[in-house]
Amino acid sequence: MASNPSIHDTTPQATQPPVAQGGFYSRLSINQKRTLWAWAFLAVPILFYVVIRFYPTGNAMVLSFQEWNLLGDRTWNGVDNYITLFSDPVFWQVFRNTFAYLLIGTPVSLVISFIIAYHLDQVRFMHGTIRALYFVPFMTSAVAMAWVWRWFYQDVPIGLFNNMLASVGIAQIDFLDSTTNALPSILAPAIWAGLGFQIIIFMAGLRAIPRTFYEAAKIDGVSTWTVLWEITLPLLRPTIVFIVVLSSIGFLRIFDHVFNMTTANPGGPLNSTKPLVLMIYQTAFDSFDMGYAAAQTVVLFVILLIVSLIQLRILKDR
Amino acid sequence: MKMNIRTALAALATSAAALGASGAAAQEVTIEYWQYFFEARVNAMDQLIENFEAANPNINVEMTHFPYADYRTRTAVAVPAGEGPDIVQLFYGWLNDYIDAELIQPLPADRFSPEMVESEFFPMVQAMERDGQYFALPTAVRSLALFYNQRLLDAAGVEVPTTLDELVAAAAATTERDGAGNITQVGLTTGMTAQDHHWFREVLIRQMGGEPYTDGYRNVNYDNEAGRAALDFYLGLEEQGVTQSGFMDEPQAAFRGNRAAFHIDGSFRIGALNDSRGLDWGVTELPAGPDGTRSNYSSYWVNAITSSAEGAEYDAAVLFMEYLTSPEAMQIWLDVVGELPARAEVGMTEENANDEVFGPFIRGLEYANTTIFADESAQRQVLVDMIERVQLQDMDPGESLSIAAEAEQAILDDYYGE
Numbered sequence: 001m002a003s004n005p006s007i008h009d010t011t012p013q014a015t016q017p018p019v020a021q022g023g024f025y026s027r028l029s030i031n032q033k034r035t036l037w038a039w040a041f042l043a044v045p046i047l048f049y050v051v052i053r054f055y056p057t058g059n060a061m062v063l064s065f066q067e068w069n070l071l072g073d074r075t076w077n078g079v080d081n082y083i084t085l086f087s088d089p090v091f092w093q094v095f096r097n098t099f100a101y102l103l104i105g106t107p108v109s110l111v112i113s114f115i116i117a118y119h120l121d122q123v124r125f126m127h128g129t130i131r132a133l134y135f136v137p138f139m140t141s142a143v144a145m146a147w148v149w150r151w152f153y154q155d156v157p158i159g160l161f162n163n164m165l166a167s168v169g170i171a172q173i174d175f176l177d178s179t180t181n182a183l184p185s186i187l188a189p190a191i192w193a194g195l196g197f198q199i200i201i202f203m204a205g206l207r208a209i210p211r212t213f214y215e216a217a218k219i220d221g222v223s224t225w226t227v228l229w230e231i232t233l234p235l236l237r238p239t240i241v242f243i244v245v246l247s248s249i250g251f252l253r254i255f256d257h258v259f260n261m262t263t264a265n266p267g268g269p270l271n272s273t274k275p276l277v278l279m280i281y282q283t284a285f286d287s288f289d290m291g292y293a294a295a296q297t298v299v300l301f302v303i304l305l306i307v308s309l310i311q312l313r314i315l316k317d318r
Numbered sequence: 319m320k321m322n323i324r325t326a327l328a329a330l331a332t333s334a335a336a337l338g339a340s341g342a343a344a345q346e347v348t349i350e351y352w353q354y355f356f357e358a359r360v361n362a363m364d365q366l367i368e369n370f371e372a373a374n375p376n377i378n379v380e381m382t383h384f385p386y387a388d389y390r391t392r393t394a395v396a397v398p399a400g401e402g403p404d405i406v407q408l409f410y411g412w413l414n415d416y417i418d419a420e421l422i423q424p425l426p427a428d429r430f431s432p433e434m435v436e437s438e439f440f441p442m443v444q445a446m447e448r449d450g451q452y453f454a455l456p457t458a459v460r461s462l463a464l465f466y467n468q469r470l471l472d473a474a475g476v477e478v479p480t481t482l483d484e485l486v487a488a489a490a491a492t493t494e495r496d497g498a499g500n501i502t503q504v505g506l507t508t509g510m511t512a513q514d515h516h517w518f519r520e521v522l523i524r525q526m527g528g529e530p531y532t533d534g535y536r537n538v539n540y541d542n543e544a545g546r547a548a549l550d551f552y553l554g555l556e557e558q559g560v561t562q563s564g565f566m567d568e569p570q571a572a573f574r575g576n577r578a579a580f581h582i583d584g585s586f587r588i589g590a591l592n593d594s595r596g597l598d599w600g601v602t603e604l605p606a607g608p609d610g611t612r613s614n615y616s617s618y619w620v621n622a623i624t625s626s627a628e629g630a631e632y633d634a635a636v637l638f639m640e641y642l643t644s645p646e647a648m649q650i651w652l653d654v655v656g657e658l659p660a661r662a663e664v665g666m667t668e669e670n671a672n673d674e675v676f677g678p679f680i681r682g683l684e685y686a687n688t689t690i691f692a693d694e695s696a697q698r699q700v701l702v703d704m705i706e707r708v709q710l711q712d713m714d715p716g717e718s719l720s721i722a723a724e725a726e727q728a729i730l731d732d733y734y735g736e
Binding site: 154171 | 390391394395397398415416418419421496498500501502503509511512562563564565566567568577693695696699702703706707710711
């Protein structure tokens with residue numbers, strides 16, 4: 001009868017539920033198990049990113065359409081923040097500054113670091129020591145470095161550079177107290193600080209180029225320039241893409257050097273050194289205008305996105 | 319934190335005492351107090367709490383403090399969330415936002431009547447009143463004075479100046495240059511980024527016959543002759559070569575480094591100057607204007623009861639507020655922190671008003687004004703930019719002054735929603 005087997009089955013069935021999960025797991029193939037475990041482990045960082053990154057990002061985007069001073073309630077004000085932003089002359093000044101940091105900083109640091117890496121690659125004498133010396137600034141705290149350079153740039157009687165100029169009878173240069181000199185003066189230590197990292201990456205890239213190409217070129221009697229243009233640089237493309245994207249994002253987000261070298265008058269004189277990130281910081285934590293600061297953040301996000309996409313396209317697809 | 323252990327022990331001791339004396343009428347209450355970390359302030363508050371708890375055995379006060387850098391943000395986040403303290407220390411300039419958001423409660427009029435505050439406190443404290451009620455009161459206040467370097471004055475053979483003209487002459491006599499004409503020692507330090515924007519607003523403009531703002535600090539009123547005279551005087555300091563803005567990076571650094579004869583700064587600088595070895599300094603009242611007018615700028619931190627204090631905690635908070643604003647607390651604060659008493663009777667005692675160091679600041683309180691800022695750093699930036707447009711971009715001073723007045727008015731209008 002049909003009922004009998006079911007009675008027979010009751011005992012195994014009663015004990016089955018606890019086993020069932022183990023059974024489900026044991027029924028999976030090796031690949032499925034791997035996927036399951038991969039997801040289990042990935043869930044932790046994903047959860048972390050959702051809470052720490054994605055939620056605040058979304059929240060900031062919502063906030064950019066609101067007005068909030070941290071104390072009161074959030075109130076909707078539509079696109080007012082964006083209208084204020086785009087009609088604010090300071091924003092456009094800051095926008096120009098941000099791109100000045102990017103358009104001067106990235107190529108200059110790229111060329112310098114490539115030249116150093118290229119020559120360092122051919123040096124055998126004290127190679128490790130020299131490489132370490134170039135890398136030290138990258139490990140140094142940006143804040144400490146900015147304050148030391150700030151001291152270098154002071155006027156007589158304390159500034160290092162101006163004291164040197166004065167001792168040979170040359171007029172002092174206003175490094176930081178000038179609307180034209182201040183931005184390059186702040187950019188210089190920022191470039192210097194990033195060189196070490198870029199040199200290391202370039203050297204790794206150079207070492208990865210197979211020796212056989214160079215040997216073949218040597219047999220053909222090709223000039224050094226041709227080797228550089230036709231072999232080294234094209235094969236370094238992935239390395240260059242990586243460095244350009246990374247350093248562009250770095251210069252677009254420049255903050256610590258500017259803030260620490262101009263603390264008394266942040267981004268000054270007359271906003272001539274103020275990058276977008278510093279403007280956001282001031283709007284949020286000096287003026288407590290959170291909605292407006294969020295709108296600026298969204299604009300920065302869009303700029304970073306566009307610049308990165310353009311660079312990836314141009315440098316990768318050819 | 320050491321303090322928390324101590325307060326916890328105190329709480330244990332008092333609660334044990336309460337258990338022993340079971341049936342005692344008063345109930346145990348714990349209230350929380352927040353301020354930013356500055357060692358002398360924390361020490362002074364420890365003393366005040368100890369005295370207060372001795373007098374009110376059933377009340378425990380727990381103090382929490384944060385680094386100054388994120389104090390404003392932390393209180394602004396915690397208080398609305400209901401996680402904040404019962405009594406909080408706030409900068410006077412933040413008060414409007416807290417009142418508007420209903421995060422602090424008015425002080426009970428029977429204990430802190432407007433008449434009492436007006437007659438007993440220095441006049442600038444009246445900025446803490448709104449609609450006939452006081453929302454907060456300070457223990458201590460700060461004002462500006464003119465610091466001088468005695469050794470540099472002696473070397474140049476000049477006396478301590480008492481008027482602006484004497485100041486300029488004395489500064490000229492103490493300025494030194496190297497062979498190429500580079501300034502190596504300034505007569506007077508300047509920098510709008512430091513305290514000069516207060517000196518310009520509340521002192522120089524008034525001394526030139528003006529009034530910097532009208533309508534309760536809602537309307538800018540310096541784009542006129544008085545404002546122009548004040549600006550010309552200020553710019554003239556650099557043109558006459560008795561100062562150089564940005565000299566040695568910061569005004570106070572130049573003064574502490576024995577490279578400046580005169581320096582205008584607040585009473586909060588006293589402690590740092592006392593720690594500077596080899597610096598022989600003195601201090602005097604800010605110089606009087608051309609017609610003898612004196613003025614000063616005063617700022618202060620206030621204590622306020624937050625909206626989270628209710629019932630027994632509210633009553634305890636009121637008692638603690640009374641103690642914090644008492645003459646005894648103010649004297650302790652002066653002795654430990656070096657900040658000036660907010661009550662005239664404490665400040666103007668024979669001993670305090672004639673004190674070599676505190677005297678000039680305390681006397682300055684009698685004619686001090688307190689700017690009601692909408693956004694202090696933005697309003698300061700307006701004056702910083704005003705000077706830089708002239709000095710770095712050769713703009714006409716009158717034009718720069720008009721731009722500054724307009725920019726500051728825009729900040730005020732935006733804040734007051736006009």
